[in-house]
Amino acid sequence: MKIDTLIVGQGLAGSVLAWHLSGRGQRLLVVDRDEANTSSKVAAGLVTPLAGARFNLPDGLETRLDCARAFYWKHEESSGGTFFHHRRIARLFQSEAERSAWKARLKSDGERYARFHEPLAIDAERFHAPHGGFEMKEGGWLDVPAFLEYTRQALLERAAYAIGQVKSADIILEDDGIRWKNVSASRVVFCEGWRGTQNRFFDWIPMNAALGDILDLEIPELEEEGRIISRGGWLIPQGGGRFRAGSNYRHQFTSEAPGESGKADVLEKLGRITPLTPRVVGHRAAVRPVIRRSQVFLGVHPAHRRVAFFNGLGSKGVLNAPWYAAQLAAHLLDGTPLPADADLANNHF
Ligand SMILES: Cc1cc2nc3c(=O)[nH]c(=O)nc-3n(C[C@H](O)[C@H](O)[C@H](O)COP(=O)(O)OP(=O)(O)OC[C@H]3O[C@@H](n4cnc5c(N)ncnc54)[C@H](O)[C@@H]3O)c2cc1C
Structure with a gap:
């Protein structure tokens, strides 16, 4: 051949x-x-334009983001399916320090950041948002x-x-x-x-590979929520009150299989997002290639x-x-x- x-x-x-x-x-x-x-x-499969606690916008991010969305949408068109789910991300601040870092970004580089955010509306009964947050635009998730x-x-x-x-x-x-x-x-x-x-x-x-866990959850009280929620960890709506939640980073691991400690990591992150108790219906883990x-x-x-x-x-x-x-x-x-x-x-x- x-x-x-x-x-x-x-x-x-x-x-x-x-x-x-x-x-x-x-x-x-x-x-x-x-x-x-x-x-x-x-x-x-998350695409989060403003990632990390410092909300850094690395050089060339817009170019890579536009390229990615054009690429996946082109293939959606030729396949007739949906891979890329364009979703708003409710980004909740984890601390006052994070809120200050965000304000500093807007002050120093507001024009560049304008494309990516809008004011946040959030239900304080269902989500922990004592420090506020913003709604991130231009993100979503790919059904990899x-x-x-x-x-x-x-x-x-x-x-x-x-x-x-x-x-x-x-x-x-x-x-x-x-x-x-x-x-x-x-x-x-x-x-x-x-x-x-x-x-x-x-x-x-x-290679500095990192094991990560993801949980499939049912949270019927959040059935109407269409946004991805992010606060340290994240919660991605899948429809019908089902969500995916994650994730942790373990650089030291002896097994690639999902374990109780990985599940506990994700549930701990989820506890910082919502006071609601989820039903865990699935758990997977895999290793990210990190160099x-x-x-x-x-x-x-x-x-x-x-x-x-x-x-x-x-x-x-x-x-x-x-x-x-x-x-x-x-x-x-x-x-x-x-x-x-x-x-x-x-x-x-
Ligand atoms: C829990 C978790 C959550 C994540 N969340 C996100 C996210 O929200 N957003 C995001 O962008 N990324 C996320 N990632 C990271 C993302 O998965 C990776 O960036 C990406 O998928 C890596 O792709 P890859 O092709 O390099 O590696 P892999 O997905 O590992 O693919 C390598 C493939 O090569 C095959 N292979 C390897 N060696 C051989 C060989 N010698 N012969 C034949 N086949 C071989 C393997 O079987 C595999 O199919 C997450 C990862 C994990 C684990």
Whole structure:
């Protein structure tokens, strides 16, 4: 089998990259282990433009946000389904310090922030909001499993998908490409998620993976609430009084399975959002790929130009994947320079 690009892993990174490369006419094979609980399959899929306690707006955020929304909406249109749920986020301050940080942001950079907020109306009986908050615009959540399944079906239709494991030891480097079993390709791109730096080509990149838990809940008293609620943790309405709640970050873990301590972490966060008692109807956990401080890393191997890497999507994969995948596709096919802070070539770990 002769193709242009072998993509290893069909999580968010591999899926989005596959769309960008196939849009450029590339012949692909995407190979995935088809595990039940990957980061992408468990993720809440939130897009939160103003994240963190400091409400930082990183450089280029608007560009990446516009790229992500245009990307998911384009694919919704061609699939006839809904992946991206555009939702307001009620962002409740956790403390007076947070409220002051927000006010300082508006004072120093109000024009840039104007796009993202409106005044908040909140029911104090149902939510803890002693320090107030604001309503965040331009966010929402992606149904990541639905997007992955749509991508998988599209790849299957083109005979470009296979279930399996690509071991880096089995990749044979050739002058004009690589070979894996009976597949000859011009290049291979590893999009393996959190175990991606155990790969023989990229074992020099330090992964600081973080286990996270998500609960499925029933809270009938909040059936009418359509907004995502965020206060340290978050609560995402799924309709009919059902919600998803999360999440915690555990950098030290011995098992990837959901456990009682993970459940307790999420319920503790939920207790800071609402005084209401939920019924827990589901619990999943998975490991996020985190490199440095959730920084995306991508590019070609310094010594092997036919071997590439796309990883480190961290907790902002939905927002960041489309723009970074577009940069990687342009780099691989046209030689366009990558963003310097994300380019493997510029980073010495
Ligand atoms: C609890 C939790 C909540 C989250 N919430 C959010 C959120 O609200 N918003 C957000 O943007 N992000 C969130 N994330 C993070 C998000 O899931 C990640 O940023 C993103 O999904 C990572 O995608 P990935 O493709 O890099 O990795 P993965 O999803 O891990 O995908 C890697 C894929 O490659 C396959 N694979 C690996 N190695 C091989 C191999 N050698 N051969 C074949 N297949 C292989 C794996 O089986 C897997 O399918 C959350 C994550 C967790 C765990």
